[in-house]
Amino acid sequence: xxxxxxxxxxxxxxxxxxxxxxxxxxxxxxxxxxxxxxxxxxxxxxxxxxxxxxxxxxxxxxxxxxxxxxxxxxxxxxxxxxxxxxxxxxxxxxxxxxxxxxxxxxxxxxxxxxxxxxxxxxxxxxxxxxxxxxxxxxxxxxxxxxxxxxxxxxxxxxxxxxxxxxxxxxxxxxxxxxxxxxxxxxxxxxxxxxxxxxxxxxxxxxxxxxxxxxxxxxx
Amino acid sequence: xxxxxxxxxxxxxxxxxxxxxxxxxxxxxxxxxxxxxxxxxxxxxxxxxxxxxxxxxxxxxxxxxxxxxxxxxxxxxxxxxxxxxxxxxxxxxxxxxxxxxxxxxxxxxxxxxxxxxxxxxxxxxxxxxxxxxxxxxxxxxxxxxxxxxxxxxxxxxxxxxxxxxxxxxxxxxxxxxxxxxxxxx
Numbered sequence: 001x002x003x004x005x006x007x008x009x010x011x012x013x014x015x016x017x018x019x020x021x022x023x024x025x026x027x028x029x030x031x032x033x034x035x036x037x038x039x040x041x042x043x044x045x046x047x048x049x050x051x052x053x054x055x056x057x058x059x060x061x062x063x064x065x066x067x068x069x070x071x072x073x074x075x076x077x078x079x080x081x082x083x084x085x086x087x088x089x090x091x092x093x094x095x096x097x098x099x100x101x102x103x104x105x106x107x108x109x110x111x112x113x114x115x116x117x118x119x120x121x122x123x124x125x126x127x128x129x130x131x132x133x134x135x136x137x138x139x140x141x142x143x144x145x146x147x148x149x150x151x152x153x154x155x156x157x158x159x160x161x162x163x164x165x166x167x168x169x170x171x172x173x174x175x176x177x178x179x180x181x182x183x184x185x186x187x188x189x190x191x192x193x194x195x196x197x198x199x200x201x202x203x204x205x206x207x208x209x210x211x212x213x214x215x216x217x218x219x
Numbered sequence: 220x221x222x223x224x225x226x227x228x229x230x231x232x233x234x235x236x237x238x239x240x241x242x243x244x245x246x247x248x249x250x251x252x253x254x255x256x257x258x259x260x261x262x263x264x265x266x267x268x269x270x271x272x273x274x275x276x277x278x279x280x281x282x283x284x285x286x287x288x289x290x291x292x293x294x295x296x297x298x299x300x301x302x303x304x305x306x307x308x309x310x311x312x313x314x315x316x317x318x319x320x321x322x323x324x325x326x327x328x329x330x331x332x333x334x335x336x337x338x339x340x341x342x343x344x345x346x347x348x349x350x351x352x353x354x355x356x357x358x359x360x361x362x363x364x365x366x367x368x369x370x371x372x373x374x375x376x377x378x379x380x381x382x383x384x385x386x387x388x389x390x391x392x393x394x395x396x397x398x399x400x401x402x403x404x
Contacts, residue, residue, distance in 0.1 A: 033302055062321050068307060078243065080245060090310075094322070113252065115245070124235060
């Protein structure tokens with residue numbers, strides 16, 4: 001009987017043993033890259049909203065402070081999305097006949113909430129709290145990016161665990177004085193490392209070991 | 220292989236969206252879809268009896284606006300007031316209180332300047348009431364600003380009014396001496 005495999009098959013067999021390792025590594029890498037990719041985390045993806053509300057106009061153009069609308073961000077775990085009344089503060093007079101704003105006026109008339117589409121959504125097993133970050137000097141910009149340049153809201157960060165941990169290990173890279181918490185396009189007056197270190201001790205920021213322990217965020 | 224990776228990477232398991240209410244999550248139990256329920260009329264939350272009329276309405280027992288502040292005015296209070304004023308009032312009243320804010324320039328009704336005589340004479344309680352209940356075309360800020368911050372804003376408006384109408388006689392004597400010395404050199 002003739003041999004089924006030619007002699008060269010030995011080389012192929014040997015190569016495929018090593019090759020399998022590379023293939024596995026590649027698959028692992030592909031999985032990881034995909035997992036971190038903007039496609040999976042849905043970062044940088046603007047969401048359709050019932051009203052084309054533009055942060056670029058209201059924050060960038062009109063210079064409104066975030067807290068004019070997101071009033072609870074300093075005092076509670078979550079940042080509220082403003083009620084219709086807040087829009088009507090101005091839109092009772094400005095663009096008060098624009099069809100684009102009809103859903104706002106309808107909501108004000110009927111008392112039905114506007115149903116905004118959620119952009120940021122951490123899994124429910126993660127504990128996140130705005131007030132501590134804002135109180136300790138992490139600006140909105142550090143996590144949400146240049147909101148004043150967003151015609152529609154998108155997510156600026158991956159919101160994955162390694163993103164939180166990266167900062168919890170070295171918060172001095174982002175800390176800023178209280179007066180600039182909502183400032184967009186903030187430039188530190190001097191050396192960020194130095195300012196950050198000073199704020200670390202002034203604000204009594206805890207040790208990285210505490211901030212990266214599992215029960216800080218999974219409680 | 221890649222397809223499997225794509226399918227699993229994008230999949231969200233049950234523990235990501237647990238059947239519980241977190242802030243802003245809608246419900247289909249109530250017809251209006253709100254999981255955070257509005258207060259039923261006539262109920263009073265604990266600690267919100269608000270029976271200190273002067274503090275919560277700016278009006279004294281005789282129904283007139285109080286001229287005084289319900290707590291001592293310190294530097295911290297005025298600074299807090301400045302901070303809040305810049306967030307909530309400058310869009311229309313601008314940072315000096317002259318009423319030329321950006322929203323006004325886009326067509327909102329022009330508010331009066333804080334530095335007219337009438338508004339310098341009004342009692343503090345009146346300014347508090349304007350923030351709480353609005354005035355004419357001005358919206359009310361009772362939902363956005365807590366009472367303690369409303370009073371803080373009033374202290375800052377008073378500071379603004381003083382600063383815009385200061386005369387040479389308001390400067391303490393030693394500072395005045397220094398000023399005329401340095402001015403003369």
